Amino acid sequence: xxxxxxLRIGLFGFGVVGExxxxxxxxxxxxxxxxxxxxxxxxxxKRNAPADLFTLEKDDILNDTSxxxxxxVIDDTAAAFTIVKTALLNGKAVVSASKKMxxxxxxxxxxxxxxxxxxxxxxxxxxxxxxxxxxxxxxxDNDLLHSIKGIINGSTNFILTKMFEEKLSFTDAxxxxxxxxxxxxxxxxxxxxxxxxxxxxxxxAHAYGIVIHPNKLLFNGIQNIQSADALVAKDKGYxxxxxxxxxxxxxxxxxxxxxxxxxxxxxxxxxxxxEYNGAVIESSFADKQFFYGKGxxxxxxxxxxxxxxxxxxYSYRYEYKKLYHQTPHTxxxxxxxxxxxxxxxxxxxxxxxxxxVEEWHSAEGRSYIVAVLHVKHLAESNxxxxxxxxxxxxxxxxxxxxxxxxxxxxxxxLAGL
Ligand code: HSE
Numbered sequence: 001x002x003x004x005x006x007l008r009i010g011l012f013g014f015g016v017v018g019e020x021x022x023x024x025x026x027x028x029x030x031x032x033x034x035x036x037x038x039x040x041x042x043x044x045x046k047r048n049a050p051a052d053l054f055t056l057e058k059d060d061i062l063n064d065t066s067x068x069x070x071x072x073v074i075d076d077t078a079a080a081f082t083i084v085k086t087a088l089l090n091g092k093a094v095v096s097a098s099k100k101m102x103x104x105x106x107x108x109x110x111x112x113x114x115x116x117x118x119x120x121x122x123x124x125x126x127x128x129x130x131x132x133x134x135x136x137x138x139x140x141d142n143d144l145l146h147s148i149k150g151i152i153n154g155s156t157n158f159i160l161t162k163m164f165e166e167k168l169s170f171t172d173a174x175x176x177x178x179x180x181x182x183x184x185x186x187x188x189x190x191x192x193x194x195x196x197x198x199x200x201x202x203x204x205a206h207a208y209g210i211v212i213h214p215n216k217l218l219f220n221g222i223q224n225i226q227s228a229d230a231l232v233a234k235d236k237g238y239x240x241x242x243x244x245x246x247x248x249x250x251x252x253x254x255x256x257x258x259x260x261x262x263x264x265x266x267x268x269x270x271x272x273x274x275e276y277n278g279a280v281i282e283s284s285f286a287d288k289q290f291f292y293g294k295g296x297x298x299x300x301x302x303x304x305x306x307x308x309x310x311x312x313x314y315s316y317r318y319e320y321k322k323l324y325h326q327t328p329h330t331x332x333x334x335x336x337x338x339x340x341x342x343x344x345x346x347x348x349x350x351x352x353x354x355x356x357v358e359e360w361h362s363a364e365g366r367s368y369i370v371a372v373l374h375v376k377h378l379a380e381s382n383x384x385x386x387x388x389x390x391x392x393x394x395x396x397x398x399x400x401x402x403x404x405x406x407x408x409x410x411x412x413x414l415a416g417l
Contacts, residue, residue: 005068007033007309010061010092012083013074014040014047014054016181017097017124020298021071021305022049033069033309037061041074062086069312070094071305073124075185077101084109088116095308097124097301100189103198103214106205110320119317124304126199127152127277130293131307136206137318140283141326147247148207150279151272152199152258154296155183155190156222156242158275164230164239165273182275182296193221193242196258200244205320207246208254209328218333218379219258224390228366229342233392238262239270240392250400253332255375261393262340268292333375336405338394341384342368348389353377356408372399372408 009025011018022035038053039061047054061067062083070087072094074080080101087094089112096102102109102125113120123133127150136148151157155177162173174191177183189195197214204210222242233240243261246254263270268290272278277295282288294300322328336355343349344366359370378384384391399405 007031007069007312008067009033009035009069009071009309010064010067010087011035011038012058012061012070012072012080014038014049015073015075016298017073017301017305019048020302021073024299024302024306025309028306031306031310031313035071036067037064041076058083058086062090062092068092069309071309072096072098073301073305074098077104081105084120085112088112088118088120091116091118093119093312094121095124095305095312096120096122097305098122099125099195099198099202103201106201106211106213110211110323113317117317119312119315121308121311121316121318122202123308124301126202127279127291127293128154128295128297129300129303130277130279130291130295131304132203132279132291133206133318134311135291136203137321140207140281144283144285145207145248146282146284147245148203148279148281149243149245149247149269150203150291151241151269151277152203152244152279152295153190153193153196153242154275154277154294155187156193156196157272157277157295158182159191160222160225160240160242161273163227177275180275181298191221191223193219193258196221196242196244200246200256200258203244204246204254204256205323206318207322209320209322209324209326210254210256210331211323211328212331217257218375220260220385220391222260224385224387225260225392226342226366226390229340229368229390229392232340232342232361232368233262236262238264238395241269241272243269243393247398248329249332249335249398251332251334252329254329255333255335255398256331257375259391259393261397262395264395267395333379335375336372336399336402337375337378337397338370338372338399339397340368340370340392340394342366342390344388348383348386350381350383353381355405370394372405 246256
């Protein structure tokens with residue numbers, strides 16, 4: 001849809017992002033975009049905008065034919081999906097920041113875009129201020145994209161930074177992330193990795209044409225990481241980060257997951273602190289590139305929404321090139337990973353599932369091992385997510401060479417372990 005007239009926006013949501021967008025739009029008159037109506041849920045809350053802009057009726061926007069753009073930045077996943085769907089079917093371009101809604105409904109949203117041929121843009125849904133979706137979509141041919149690894153949740157990165165650099169407790173660090181508007185209204189989504197998994201499922205579609213529901217992804221958060229783990233990491237020259245990874249395997253398929261990981265000081269991701277996000281992309285000719293920017297917060301998120309609104313001027317739509325114009329990749333879980341596992345009691349570790357153990361450190365209270373496991377086993381079990389266990393991947397965790405695994409396993413058997 002080419003929008004040559006002025007952009008008349010109906011905004012859903014006036015929270016951290018919505019208000020940020022309202023203020024940012026006031027400072028960018030060249031965009032010729034005006035918010036003409038704002039739909040909110042709670043009429044009692046004091047709002048920093050003229051009262052006549054607000055409505056409680058979603059149809060005041062969805063049925064208003066003078067509104068050509070709907071921007072949706074609300075927290076309620078089901079309501080957000082209904083709004084996006086109705087807006088597209090009513091002929092409006094849509095910009096959204098609702099990562100959970102997008103990730104969970106991607107197949108239907110793809111269908112709606114095919115059906116309506118209307119723009120549905122959502123740059124703010126992953127890595128906030130970093131234009132990573134448009135980059136993956138436009139710049140990287142999937143044959144060239146070897147891997148993408150990123151810190152894509154600002155709150156968990158903020159918490160890890162505050163805990164391990166400033167010695168704040170987990171609770172205090174989380175509280176601060178909430179006060180600063182980084183955390184989800186249900187912070188479990190951040191802390192236990194759900195938010196990063198949602199974002200990863202969106203990015204996998206644009207990076208590799210893989211459409212996967214986030215609950216089918218292998219992921220965990222930072223809820224079990226202990227200060228003892230950070231000490232071991234430091235000793236070995238690493239930091240701990242929650243890293244989303246996707247890497248092309250030698251069979252051409254893709255290994256993808258979101259898990260805590262050791263990150264060395266040579267890795268650009270070690271540079272990513274607090275609420276910042278970062279993504280390292282490796283491709284055939286460009287080699288390594290590092291994208292860095294604020295991944296949460298009012299203005300950084302609004303900046304991506306603003307950029308999408310601007311893109312409507314030149315009829316920009318995602319083409320989903322990797323999905324529709326090339327052969328989409330598929331995920332694979334036929335590989336092994338090198339892991340660090342700390343635990344209170346050895347009974348909590350299924351020893352028979354460890355392919356081999358490289359290090360074993362026993363101490364009072366907490367012990368750890370460095371061991372190799374099949375990723376299929378991780379995907380099918382839960383012991384490593386339990387409260388008293390903390391599992392962290394090594395930096396280059398993937399082992400594809402099955403021969404090595406067989407030989408090592410044999411040597412363990414011979415040694416009677
Ligand atoms: N809760 C999210 C985060 C907000 O911390 O990254 C930005 O998507």
